[in-house]
Amino acid sequence: MLRRLVAGIASAAAAMSLATPIASASPVTWEQCPASVIRDEARCGRVTAPMHREDPAGEQISVGFITLPARGAKKGTIFYNPGGPGGSNYATMGGPVFEFPRELRENYDIVGVEPRGLEGSTPVDCDVEAAANAPVTEQLSSGGALTRRVCGPAYATSLTTDNNASDWDAVRVGLGLPSIDIIGLSYGTVLGSRYATLYPEHTGKVVLDSGLPPEQFWGSILVEQVPRYLSNLYTFFGWAANNDDTYHLGDTPLKVYNAWAQKIFAESGTTPTVAPPPAQPGDMDPAFIPLNNAVAPHKALADNFFNQAVHGGNQSTSPTLGLSRILMPQSWAWAYLASMLSGYTPTPGIEELQGPDEAQKLAMQSQLMQGLMICNENLSGTDPSRIPAFYWNSFVSGDIFWLAANSVASGVSCNGAQPVVDAIPLDGSRLAYRPLEIQGTDDPQTPYHLYGPLAKRMNSQVVTVDGYNHGWIGFGYPAIDKLVVDYFRTGQATTDHITIGLPTAALAHNSVESLAAQRG
Secondary structure, three states: OHHHHHHOOOOOOOOOOOOOOOOOOOOOEEEOOOOOOOOOOOEEEEEEEEOOOOOOOOOEEEEEEEEEOOOOOOOEEEEEEOOOOOOOHHHHHOOOOOOOOHHHHHHEEEEEEOOOEOOOOOEOOOOHHHHHHOOHHHHHHOHHHHHHHHOOHHHHOOOOHHHHHHHHHHHHHHOOOOOEEEEEEOHHHHHHHHHHHHOHHHEEEEEEEOOOOHHHOOHHHHHHHHHHHHHHHHHHHHHHHHOHHHHOOOOOHHHHHHHHHHHHHHHHOOOOOOOOOOOOOOOOOOOOOOOOOOOHHHHHHHHHHHHHHHHOOOHHHOHHHHHHHHHOOOHHHHHHHHHHHOOOOOOOOHHHHHOOHHHHHHHHHHHHHHHHHHHHOOOOOOOHHHHHHHHHHHHHHOOHHHHHHHHHHOOOOOOOOOOOOOOOOOOOOOOOOOOEEEEEOOOOOOOHHHOHHHHHHHOOEEEEEEEOOOOOOOOOOHHHHHHHHHHHHHOOOOOOEEEEEOOOOOOOOOOHHHHHHHHO
16 A cells, blocks of 8 residues: 555645755765766765754754766866755766756756655655565554655655755765855756745856646645647647658547557457547547547546456556556656557566666655655645545556655545645845756656746746657757857856657667667
């Protein structure tokens, strides 16, 4: 139950506006980077930091970080956060896919502080066995409290944005930096903005990549995401159909959907609950669904239930379905999914997706940390009317698109664990430079219509990107790279609109990493 509650999450009162000083500067201890860091130039270290920002002389924790040193003449230091909460900087900055713009790598040290709760810093230490052996009534009615208890409530409740910002400042002090620049992705936009709010005198330029309002943490955000995920999925079907000469999956969105649904059926023994796209004149006798799309959503649900009853399958066991959800916010990687559906690229099995034991351990650590932090800062309230949908998703339909949203929004995943903060105040009025905020029109994870409150509070210069990604910096888009480099040079946004559009068709040889290599 603990795994089910935290895996479905796909993750103090307002502090004073002036920074609370660190009691004493902890020197950096340099160390060998973990195995997840494959970049030869990376350096890794750690400092100690207060467990609670408001008690700098109290109990201390360990905070790890990774640095990519400037390759040329250094102009400054950028602190980066990849989002989540629960995203690992070791895996992101030290991995094979993500690349900062060349000019930033040339002139800036880039530092990624590993969030507290993960293995790279002081990890949360959860007694999963105790949770599994707890009474079923406790697991079902007080799952949040149970998780917090078996993970050590004193440390578990310290997993907050304010304390993460304090960890950043401990690293800044340890490195002897008078100020830092910031790039934050997704949740990192809130963490970066909170750091800038608490420590404006130590903040230079700020880039907010795909921002979201903290008052919608977390249930409301997750519910808002689902229709956008599905919209991107339907766009993917249409994109693959328009590139039928490359993928040979069919020349209409419905034909591509059928190829996708057949593969999910072959892998799981049941059909997906995602409704088919509307039929077009070129569609004749689809394999699974009627041409009358008005009844298709209901039939998709009925077919899913019938096939489960007959074959004992569950769509959540399909690697294709899992990868479809993972890749929908990264349109540059859609070619991998299309290559896999066409048979050009092998489909990884569940064991391959999970990775070796060490990778599974790190993933579980991230899920636990994310689940705890979501409960600590679940500011948007809960809707108990979603409880039946959560249990249906979780135990019957296996609908992975709705599972996380219904888990958090219903209150099930955080039952008994009330938020430990009541707000995350943000204010960019004391910054020397107005932040640059980049928002995608078809980003399913930070829906475009929600960007306004963050932009207003931080007085951001907003650039709209027509495109289907979650996150724009570091994914090989020259126009975005130029925008960010120009901002770091001048403090000004050089445009307010960029069009990226749909990706170019390509064949991924064997992995997302191979596709990233083709991307250049």
